[in-house]
Amino acid sequence: MGQSLVKNYIHIVFSTKYRTPMIYPPYESELHHYLGGVCKNLECPPIKIGGYTDHIHILCMLSKKISLMKLVEEIKSHSSKWYKTKDESLRNFYWQDGYGAFSVNPSEVDTVIAYIENQHEHHSKKTFQDEYRAFLKKYQVEYDEKYVWE
Numbered sequence: 001m002g003q004s005l006v007k008n009y010i011h012i013v014f015s016t017k018y019r020t021p022m023i024y025p026p027y028e029s030e031l032h033h034y035l036g037g038v039c040k041n042l043e044c045p046p047i048k049i050g051g052y053t054d055h056i057h058i059l060c061m062l063s064k065k066i067s068l069m070k071l072v073e074e075i076k077s078h079s080s081k082w083y084k085t086k087d088e089s090l091r092n093f094y095w096q097d098g099y100g101a102f103s104v105n106p107s108e109v110d111t112v113i114a115y116i117e118n119q120h121e122h123h124s125k126k127t128f129q130d131e132y133r134a135f136l137k138k139y140q141v142e143y144d145e146k147y148v149w150e
Contacts, residue, residue, distance in 0.1 A: 006064040009047070009104035011112055012072060013057050013135065017094035019128055019149075021053035027086050031079065032056075038078050042066055047109065050116040052123045057116045059104065072099050098148070100132060102139050 016022050023031060028051075035058060036046035043063040051057050058075070062068060076095040083093050104112050115122070122131070129149070136143055 004064055006062075007106070008062040009059065009106060009109055009112075010044075010062045010068065011057065011059050011102045011104050012075075012099060013055065013101075013132065014072070014076065014099035015055035015096045015128055015132075017096050019054040019096075022090060022093050023051060023053050023056070027083070027090075030086070031083055034082055035075060035079055038075050039071070042071055042074055044071055048113045048116045050119045052119045052128065055128045057119065059109070059112050059116060068101055072101070097150070100135055100141075102135060 032049040032051070035049050035056065039046040039049075039058065039060045043065055044060045047059040047061070049056070049058050062071065076099075080093060080095055084090050132148070135141075136148075
C-alpha cells in the first residue's frame with residue numbers, strides 16, 4: 001500500500017486538578033476555542049469541544065502524525081499556561097494528570113457532538129465522577145477507583 005489513510009475519531013475527557021470548578025464564563029467559551037486551536041495546530045481537527053466547570057470533552061480527529069498521549073500532553077500544557085494568564089484568580093489552575101480517550105464510531109459522531117453540547121444540562125443531574133465511571137463501563141475499561149481521581 002503506497003498511501004497511509006487514517007480516520008480516527010477520538011473523544012478525550014479530562015478534568016481540572018482535584019476537579020476544582022475553575023472553568024466559568026467569561027473564559028469558558030474562550031478556553032474551548034483555544035483548545036480547538038491547539039488541536040488544529042497539531043493537525044487533529046476539532047469537531048466539538050465543551051465541558052463543565054470542572055472538566056473538558058474534546059471530540060477530534062487524531063492525526064496520523066501524532067500519538068494520542070502527545071496530543072493530550074500538548075493540549076493540557078499549552079491551555080493551562082494560557083488559561084492562567086486570563087485572570088489573577090486562575091494562577092493556580094492545573095489539569096489533572098490523567099485523561100480518558102475513547103474511539104468513536106463514525107455513525108456515533110452526531111450523538112457525541114450532541115452529548116458534548118449538552119454538558120451544562122447534563123451536569124445538573126450527574127457529577128463528573130459518575131459521568132466518567134459510565135464512560136469507563138461503556139467502553140469496558142478496567143480501572144482501580146483509587147487511582148482514577150488522584
